[in-house]
Amino acid sequence: MKNIDQEILKIYTAKSQADKAISSLKGILLGISLDKVINEKELNELMKWVIAHDSLINRNPFNEFMTVIKETISNKIPPSETIEDLYWLCQKYESDNYYYNAVTTDLQTLQGLCYGILADGIISNKEIFDLNSWLEENEHLNTYYPYDEIRSLIVSILSDNRIDEDERIVLKAYFNQFVKLQDIEIQKQIDSETSDVNISGLCTSEPNVIFTGKTFCITGVLKRGNRETLQNDIRKLGGIPTESISKKTDYLIVGDNGNPAWAFSCYGRKVEKALNLRKDGHTITLIHEFDFADIVDDLI
Template identity: 40%
Template structure:
């Protein structure tokens, strides 16, 4: 950045963000006509990445950049990958995202952290949180609304919190005390003796033989190619996209900030829609997928 621009640079944040996202959309559309990326096209996309490298740890670039890097690592840009990038760009530049979803999810994180901050979660606090959740149900399918809502509903079903329930709620909510870093929450499903009904299945039974898997997000342990190889060796298949025949959609845990929009992205949106139509698609967190691999 030229030194003459620095004085007013901070006042153009949203305009710069929209320009960056629009430029990315144009680049992706321009190089994806043949679904392959040649060296010159890759260099052009890498130029966009390098231009925004210093912002890689800041939202929303900490969502966009891992998605792009993962998409191009094999030198190809499939239709599914292109649609994922386009979906996320459209969400990130929408007025709904800026004005409502972002603010309310950030508030939810702060609420959970504040409840846990004194080391004691009370029934009155959970009732207040439950009322807030009911007033903000437009956040459904955005992490961590569904998980928090399920946990609060289960714990408060008898109107009181026992010691075990307190331990679980306090442990989960404590992850939100650290508000200002990019630490990934790696335990979105609470499984310590409490059955929850949320977006991700809790302690799911995962069968590999003759099952169809799809992956979204970034894995903390494997590349997409490695994941496909593991599933194939256990008798399963891997699909690039979400369809009616899909059995499992696995959400990766790594490379996303703890309230990432990308984590619950286009594939999850489609899977939820198909489940509402009666399709038996199980949405699995990566941790449970790794457990199933170990058991197999």
């Protein structure tokens, strides 16, 4: 009976697994092609990624993907044309998919995009600027994980219109949290480069806050005012202040703890809980206290 249940489960989940894989592949292709140069390491990672999804290989369009990639590796098709052909197949799959969910698919595309950027172990300036453009074009993903975190990180990195090596390593470290490459040597290289970087929750940049009926929690030591005053302001604007994080929490206001790593991340028990809830699909928005205070000042 248990084996029968497992077979039934496979039937029901195969479609969603294929949808997720196609969306991820679409992002990988975007990431690989951002810098307009497609190298051997990227093609090899693409091949290994498809092989890793061999359980789906008999489903259209995965069998087509494998054929196209194999022909490219054997030099029968130019790499740039291969990427275009594969991307076209992904788009065709989406347009034919009755159950297509735009937000879910775009989030899967974003994670695939980060995968593609990281595929050769190098993050170029052009890839960072082009990723920023993609994020700006997909602001409907605001409040969803990992869009807010990646957007905040990119905004911080590009704030001075220059990218230094420390910032590049921080970005690698963040991508490395949810991207695991099939190429063992490149993955080891990235793990080594980012071993000393600690990335926690990232507050959203340019937050859009709705107060009426929404639940707010505060964590950390506030540099502007105190918790009681801020909670009273939240009530005046129609919000509901709470003392603890839960699935019902809409916003977590994070006090500036003066940590020198603040430019990239914030820390704490409530932050960790909020981030875990975000990863599970709950749309809790993390906001730096200074950004939140500016919003409150404009409304009161």
